[in-house]
Amino acid sequence: MRTLFIGDVHGCSAELDALLMACDWRPGDRVVLVGDLVAKGPDSAGVVRRAREHGFQAVKGNHDAHVLRWHGGHAAKGKKLKPEHRQVLDTLSAADWAYMATLPSYLHFPDLNALAVHAGLVPGVPLTEQKEEFLFNLRSIAADGTPSKRLEAGEPWGSLWKGPELVIFGHDAMRGLQKHPFAVGLDSGCVYGGKLTAYVLPEGRFYSVPAARAYMAL
Template sequence: MRTLFIGDVHGCSAELDALLKACDWKPGDRVVLVGDLVAKGPDSAGVVRRAREHGFQAVKGNHDAHVLRWHGGHASKGKKLKPEHRQVLDTLTAADWAWMERLPSYLRLPDLNALAVHAGLVPGVPLTEQKEEFLFNLRSIATDGTPSKRLEAGAPWGSLWKGPELVIFGHDAMRGLQRHPFAVGLDSGCVYGGKLTAYVLPEGKFYSVPAARAYMSL
């Protein structure tokens, strides 16, 4: 069975369709979306419905978690809802929300010795002790080992991940496609006018399609 890991879609449903075609996706293939299915792009509802209807698997990203908090009435006090998040709240159905709420923070795939997560894992920390804020937002590890959400704070976390599981993630559009010995980063900035990228196992091949246009500035 082929497994297609797909980077941050961010509501870019047309590009998702194009990427599935480029990968020669068939109904028997397993598809794993690495989070941030929604927000910023033009058709968040379309992305969620495609995932639901085709039985795709997915992990929750920081934007997915954000809109779920608003939908559930748990947004932080004083926070204003951005237009790109309002569009998600206005277009998803009850069935869409129910599907989103069931998304895990990470997904293990023992048959591939792989794990999907949106942003990353802190090296040296057991999986059960990983903090959700870093599962959703991690980018870098400082020289003293401190994890950070900031790009400039240190080395890409994936470069320090020693396995044994291969971790496939998204989130870091600024660094773009990342290939480390035990970690693969797939956010190639589709919603910002870049590309939507898939990594397919067991063949170990990357597929990308260009964005139709830039929907937001990076």
């Protein structure tokens, strides 16, 4: 069985369809979306519909968690909803929300010795003790070991991850595709006019398709 790990789709359903074609995807292949299925792009509902109708697995991204909080009436008090999130609240169906609510914050694939997570894992912290804040937002580790969601705060966390599991993640469109010994970053900025990228195991190949256009400024 092949497993297709796919970077941040952000509502880019046409590019998702094109990437699945480029990967020669067929029923029986396992597809894993590394989070941020929705928001910013043109067709969030179409992405969620494809994911649930085809039985794709996915982890929750920061934008997925954000719209789920608003949908559930748990948004932080006094915060305004941005248009790119309003559009998600206005278009997802009940079935789409039910699928979104099932998404875990990480997935473990023992057969591949791999993990999927949206943003990252703090090296040295056991999996069960990782905080959602970092699972959804981590980008960097400072010289003193402090984890951060900021790009400039230090080294990319994936460069410090020593395994043994291979971690496949997204979230970091500014750094783009990342290929570390034990971590692969797949956010190649599709919604910003970049590419949508897949990493396929066991073959270990990358596939990508260009965005039809930039749907948002990075």
